[in-house]
Amino acid sequence: MMELKKLLTTKSGTKLFLLGNEASVRGAIEAGVSVAATYPGTPSSEIGNILYHLAKSAEMYFEFSVNEKVAMEVTSTAAVSGLRSFTFMKHVGLNVASDSFITTAYSGIDGGMVILTADDPSMFSSQNEQDNRHYGRLAKIPILEPSNPQEIKDMMVYGFEISEKFKIPVIIRTTTRISHMRGIVELGEINNSRNDAIKLSENVHWKKGYLKKNPDQYVPIPINAAKMHKNLILKLENIKKIDTELNKIYSSSNKESFKFKLGIISSGSSFNYLYDLINKYNLNMDILKLGFTYPFPEKKVLKFIKDLDGVFIVEEVDPIMEKEVLSIIGKNQLKTSVFGKLNNVFPMIYEFNPDIILNSFKDFYKIANKENNIKNINDEFSKKEVKVNDYNQTTKLRNTKLNNLIKNLPSRPPTLCAGCPHRTTYFAAKKAIKELKISEDDVIFASDIGCYTLGINPPYKTADYLLSMGSSVGDGGGFSKATNQVVMSFIGDSTFFHSGISPLINGIHNKDKFVLTILDNRTTAMTGGQPNPGLNVDGMGDPAPEISIEKIAIGSGAEFVKLINPLNLKKTIKTYKEAIEFDGVSVIIAKSPCTLINEKKRKPMEIDYTKCTNCLYCVKILACPAISTKDDKIIIDHLSCKGCATCVQICKEKAIKVKH
Amino acid sequence: MIAMKYNFSKSPEFCKDSYTIYICGVGGQGTIKTSAIIGDGAINEGKNVVMSEIHGMSQRGGIVSTELKIGNYKSSLIEEFSADMIIGFEPVETIRSLNKANKDTKILINTNPIIPFNIKSQKNSYPDVDEIIAILKDNYNHVYPINGSQLVKDIGNPLTLNMILLGAATADETFPISKDNILSAMKDNLKPKFHDMNIKAVEKGYEKVKYMKEKE
Numbered sequence: 001m002m003e004l005k006k007l008l009t010t011k012s013g014t015k016l017f018l019l020g021n022e023a024s025v026r027g028a029i030e031a032g033v034s035v036a037a038t039y040p041g042t043p044s045s046e047i048g049n050i051l052y053h054l055a056k057s058a059e060m061y062f063e064f065s066v067n068e069k070v071a072m073e074v075t076s077t078a079a080v081s082g083l084r085s086f087t088f089m090k091h092v093g094l095n096v097a098s099d100s101f102i103t104t105a106y107s108g109i110d111g112g113m114v115i116l117t118a119d120d121p122s123m124f125s126s127q128n129e130q131d132n133r134h135y136g137r138l139a140k141i142p143i144l145e146p147s148n149p150q151e152i153k154d155m156m157v158y159g160f161e162i163s164e165k166f167k168i169p170v171i172i173r174t175t176t177r178i179s180h181m182r183g184i185v186e187l188g189e190i191n192n193s194r195n196d197a198i199k200l201s202e203n204v205h206w207k208k209g210y211l212k213k214n215p216d217q218y219v220p221i222p223i224n225a226a227k228m229h230k231n232l233i234l235k236l237e238n239i240k241k242i243d244t245e246l247n248k249i250y251s252s253s254n255k256e257s258f259k260f261k262l263g264i265i266s267s268g269s270s271f272n273y274l275y276d277l278i279n280k281y282n283l284n285m286d287i288l289k290l291g292f293t294y295p296f297p298e299k300k301v302l303k304f305i306k307d308l309d310g311v312f313i314v315e316e317v318d319p320i321m322e323k324e325v326l327s328i329i330g331k332n333q334l335k336t337s338v339f340g341k342l343n344n345v346f347p348m349i350y351e352f353n354p355d356i357i358l359n360s361f362k363d364f365y366k367i368a369n370k371e372n373n374i375k376n377i378n379d380e381f382s383k384k385e386v387k388v389n390d391y392n393q394t395t396k397l398r399n400t401k402l403n404n405l406i407k408n409l410p411s412r413p414p415t416l417c418a419g420c421p422h423r424t425t426y427f428a429a430k431k432a433i434k435e436l437k438i439s440e441d442d443v444i445f446a447s448d449i450g451c452y453t454l455g456i457n458p459p460y461k462t463a464d465y466l467l468s469m470g471s472s473v474g475d476g477g478g479f480s481k482a483t484n485q486v487v488m489s490f491i492g493d494s495t496f497f498h499s500g501i502s503p504l505i506n507g508i509h510n511k512d513k514f515v516l517t518i519l520d521n522r523t524t525a526m527t528g529g530q531p532n533p534g535l536n537v538d539g540m541g542d543p544a545p546e547i548s549i550e551k552i553a554i555g556s557g558a559e560f561v562k563l564i565n566p567l568n569l570k571k572t573i574k575t576y577k578e579a580i581e582f583d584g585v586s587v588i589i590a591k592s593p594c595t596l597i598n599e600k601k602r603k604p605m606e607i608d609y610t611k612c613t614n615c616l617y618c619v620k621i622l623a624c625p626a627i628s629t630k631d632d633k634i635i636i637d638h639l640s641c642k643g644c645a646t647c648v649q650i651c652k653e654k655a656i657k658v659k660h
Numbered sequence: 661m662i663a664m665k666y667n668f669s670k671s672p673e674f675c676k677d678s679y680t681i682y683i684c685g686v687g688g689q690g691t692i693k694t695s696a697i698i699g700d701g702a703i704n705e706g707k708n709v710v711m712s713e714i715h716g717m718s719q720r721g722g723i724v725s726t727e728l729k730i731g732n733y734k735s736s737l738i739e740e741f742s743a744d745m746i747i748g749f750e751p752v753e754t755i756r757s758l759n760k761a762n763k764d765t766k767i768l769i770n771t772n773p774i775i776p777f778n779i780k781s782q783k784n785s786y787p788d789v790d791e792i793i794a795i796l797k798d799n800y801n802h803v804y805p806i807n808g809s810q811l812v813k814d815i816g817n818p819l820t821l822n823m824i825l826l827g828a829a830t831a832d833e834t835f836p837i838s839k840d841n842i843l844s845a846m847k848d849n850l851k852p853k854f855h856d857m858n859i860k861a862v863e864k865g866y867e868k869v870k871y872m873k874e875k876e
Contacts, residue, residue: 017699017709124714148710148734181736182699182711258663272735279732280674283666354739362668369665398763398799405795409752410784412686412776414722451720458781616780625721625777 004053012189020179021046023149024088024116024172027156029058031112032191033086034207035078036062037071037539039498040527041090042125043176044118048088048539049528055540061206063539064530067469067498068093072100072115079109079169080218081209084160088116091132096469096499102139104169106228107218108235111209112160113169115141118179121316121351125176127449127468129349131318136171136294140232142239143171143294144246145267149183151291157188158246166235171294175316177269177351236295246291247300250275254284260309260374265301265321267293270314273354277361285312296324305329305336309374312364313340316351337378339364347387415454418626419642421592422452422519425566426460427622427646429488429517432576443486444479448472448500450492451526451594452519459623462490470499476514477507477585486580487514493549494524494532501552507585508557515579516587518549521594529597553587560586567592569649595642602643604659605636611655618647618656678731679836680738681829684757685749686774687724690822693849694747695726697826700845701837702730712736721777723753730836744834747825749808750774751792763801766832768825768869769793770808804828804869811864820861827865831873839866 007026010016018026024047028036036055038048048064055062061078065071068089078085087097094101094117101115117135120126136143144159146152152174159170216224264287266274271289278285288304290297305311305325313322322340329336339345346352346360367377416423433443440461447453447463448471455462465475473496476489491500496518504516524530531537531544538544553561560582562575572590579586593600604626612634619627619634626640627647636647638659648656681698685691692713702709710733713726727738741762748754748769761767771793775786796803806828808821815824823846830839843862847855 015703017696017703017711019713176714177712177736180713182696182713183736184703184708256661256663258666269735273737275734280671281668282671353737354735358668358739365666365668399795401795402758402799405755405787405792406758408784408787409755410776410779410782410786412721412723412752413778414720415777417720454720619780623778623781628775628777629780 004050005057007050008054008058010187012187015184015186017182018149018153018185019046019182020146020149020152020174022050023153023185024156025050025054026185026187027153028060028086029054030153030188030190031114031157031160032084033060034083034111034209035075035085036060036087037065037074038088039065039068039071039093039096040524040530041093041118042527043120043174043179044088044090044116045527045530047116048530052530052539052541056205059206061204064524064532066533068097069100072097072104075113075115076100076104076109076169078209079111079113080107081110081211083111083207083209084164085111085113086116087113088118090126091117091119091130092126092128092468093117094132094135098135101135103220105139105141105232106220106225108167108228108231109163109169110167110212112163114156114159114163114172115169116172116174119173119175119317121175121177127466129317131316131320132171132173133293133320134318136173140236141169141171142292143173145173145291145293146178147268147271147289147291148178148181150185152178153185153188155246155291162239162242166239168232168235168239173268175269175351240295240298242292243300244292247297248289248291249304250287250289252278252284252286254282256284258284259372260368261307262310262312263288263304263308264312264314265290265304265325266314267291267321268316270316270352270357273352273357274314277354277358281358283361290321293321296321298328301325302328302332306332306334308336310337310339310377312345313338314346314352314357315340317349319348337374339378339381341387343378343381344384344387345381347389349388413457415457415623415625416451417595417642418624418640419595419598419644420451421521421566421590421595421644422455423460423622423624424569424644424646425517425519425572425590426455426462427650428566428569428572429462429576430460431573432580433486435573436577436580438486438580443488444483446472446475446479446487446489446514448489448491448495449526450495450519452490452492455490457623459621462488469495470503473500473503473507473516476516477503477510477512480512480514489514489516491516491518492525493518493520493522493534494530496549497533497547501556504553504558504585504587505556512585513583514585515576516585518553518587518589520549520589520591522591523594523597525594525596529594549589553589558585558587560584561589562587563589563591565592566590567644567646569646595644598642602645604638604641604643605645605648605656606638606659607634607636608655608657609633611653613653613655615652618651621650622647674732678729678733679744679834680730680742681728681745681747682725682738682743682757682760683728683747683749684723684725684753686753687720687722689724689749690819691724691726691749694822694826695728697842697845697849698728698837700848701842702728704841704845705837707836708732710734710736723756725753725757745829745832747829749821749825751789752786755792761800763799765800766802766804766834767796767800768804768806768828769796770821770825771805772807772809804872806865806868811861811868815857815861815864817857820858823858823861824865824868827862828869829865830862831866831869
């Protein structure tokens with residue numbers, strides 16, 4: 001939107017309209033981060049895209065690491081060497097990084113370290129909606145939860161202070177709604193003189209640190225780890241004592257008392273909805289907004305709830321704070337009733353919105369207006385079923401014509417772009433299966449994470465199973481042992497580097513039989529086109545060694561390795577037939593650049609109506625966005641067509657040609 | 661006095677200075693840029709603004725929508741039936757957004773469809789646009805159909821569609837940001853070489869809706 005440079009050059013005190021992800025970059029700059037690393041993943045992708053452009057002028061080293069675990073290691077070592085470091089990833093990325101992540105809490109750090117995890121309630125672009133606040137508890141690492149871009153920026157700066165003071169990494173947990181929210185952010189000072197002892201090195205643009213050796217602290221062999229765990233618990237006890245304004249009561253302006261004294265505890269996005277609702281509907285309830293949510297601020301919460309008849313706990317996704325509050329109530333033998341997810345007041349899944357929360361309150365007051373004992377309200381809700389239903393939009397629409405129109409709207413699913421090489425690869429693989437007279441039911445397609453997962457949709461139908469990044473390769477091996485079906489795995493270039501290499505070695509060593517296609521489209525397309533190790537450029541735009549996928553496959557012991565251009569359909573089909581018949585792991589590298597980054601301009605195609613029989617084969621089998629029908633004739637939109645010529649090669653009537 | 665009952669009633673105080681805008685379309689139409697310009701325009705106007713943008717797969721032909729809330733709001737999601745204005749960049753997507761509309765919502769709608777690529781293989785067909793407009797007018801009091809592709813032809817660049825629709829929005833008297841503040845926000849967000857063309861586009865959209873309002 002705005003010029004990216006503004007994030008670096010704008011003075012303290014100025015207000016900018018920033019995306020949450022942009023605000024986190026400004027926070028990193030204000031905090032004087034020296035090293036940053038990530039693997040791209042939505043909803044945190046923009047952070048890396050901005051650092052790609054800004055890192056150098058911000059005196060920061062930045063890399064797109066091969067995966068999140070390596071990013072965690074790159075930033076941990078920087079922090080142990082006395083630098084401030086920042087890693088960020090989508091929620092499931094922390095699963096990949098978790099092995100090293102959990103140990104960072106034990107070994108601690110020297111410079112500050114912030115880990116931003118972007119959760120995705122309602123799964124706008126993810127395979128699950130896991131709640132990464134659990135990770136703070138699992139690793140015993142403090143958690144900050146911002147509610148808007150300003151807070152993201154401020155918590156970045158504060159997170160580094162806490163991290164450095166207590167020598168422990170700090171998590172910032174956002175959600176899609178916060179990372180992709182735009183709001184006014186007042187900028188702060190950029191901290192350039194944090195540590196005078198660390199000088200800018202002559203050869204590089206970022207500050208270098210120094211590892212002061214201390215194996216007792218940094219090498220978790222059992223005898224050391226035992227001490228480290230003890231120290232970690234003591235650190236947490238000290239962190240618990242922090243009294244911060246991030247945990248703050250927002251008082252309702254309406255002081256008209258209701259028969260029950262009620263309050264709310266909330267965090268993140270939920271707080272925003274509540275704040276607006278309380279003001280809009282004049283509800284007399286104070287909100288305790290928690291921004292520093294782990295270690296849980298027991299004292300402040302106890303003080304807030306002890307004189308209340310009932311407290312609402314409003315949080316996305318899992319009832320984590322709710323259980324903390326219940327434990328405080330149990331420990332202190334309070335009579336306060338808790339209304340949350342566990343007694344079916346709020347839904348157990350998906351992101352919230354103002355309507356969901358308003359309706360939950362309406363349900364509450366419907367009962368509360370009649371009851372004189374708050375315990376009965378709790379009993380009423382507890383009797384209900386767990387709330388997992390999707391929120392039903394009321395159809396307050398005015399006439400049946402409109403209701404019919406809405407009911408019968410055509411869908412608009414995302415699809416492989418016009419000219420996408422994956423489309424051609426999928427067509428060729430399926431054609432080979434057909435020519436070998438294998439039934440499609442007898443072929444298992446193990447898919448992976450990237451644009452090519454769109455292969456799940458007709459007409460491709462090339463996704464039968466998927467677990468996680470890189471899983472297609474291990475799944476391929478597994479299916480080849482578990483069944484006699486033909487197994488075809490599809491994985492992108494970036495995903496292959498991320499976590500496809502070790503399972504390939506596993507498959508070859510264990511004598512599996514499956515066809516592995518590496519869809520090498522020369523970018524990390526799904527998340528917006530970040531570089532990966534297969535390219536000759538690094539995370540700051542500098543030249544870098546290009547790693548050959550072909551050599552990796554050969555080096556892993558694969559005996560069938562074919563590098564092909566999938567847009568050459570005839571050869572691609574032939575290669576697939578050979579690969580399917582090969583007894584072992586066969587590797588096909590389908591190399592052709594993503595159409596969104598391809599700089600080569602190719603001429604668009606057009607229909608030769610003297611030959612076209614209007615059989616619609618091209619329309620139906622390719623589902624290319626550039627090919628459609630108008631007035632019962634097939635047309636190719638020359639503005640969308642990228643000239644991949646796949647349609648030319650599949651047309652049985654030879655009725656498609658280059659447009660002149 | 662202790663109240664035994666609570667009934668949900670809106671605070672006139674809170675609703676007085678607030679304005680909410682829902683913008684929807686298809687990837688590539690410039691909806692997000694438009695929203696950011698409105699946001700900057702609101703800041704120019706000295707108002708608070710929050711915005712939500714979701715665009716997971718928009719580059720791959722999917723639906724894009726943004727929500728803007730101007731005034732004393734913290735949350736960036738518009739409650740159902742409560743948008744003050746809907747700017748629909750595409751007819752079917754405008755219909756999809758109607759759960760945010762009430763009969764007084766200002767509905768600006770570009771009348772040029774983008775047909776989904778898979779229309780042949782789905783049960784539902786693309787509805788007739790004249791029919792869409794007629795049904796909208798039967799149900800809502802302020803519907804402004806705008807033939808975007810006709811107007812971009814006059815300007816000479818299809819990329820100005822979003823600024824035409826934004827100019828159209830500023831012509832409504834309830835719109836909380838002046839045309840001048842929108843224009844200066846546009847200049848902050850677009851490269852100088854595109855300024856003249858987009859100023860024309862804003863004016864074009866503005867005139868179009870002003871004309872429709874005079875006829876009302």
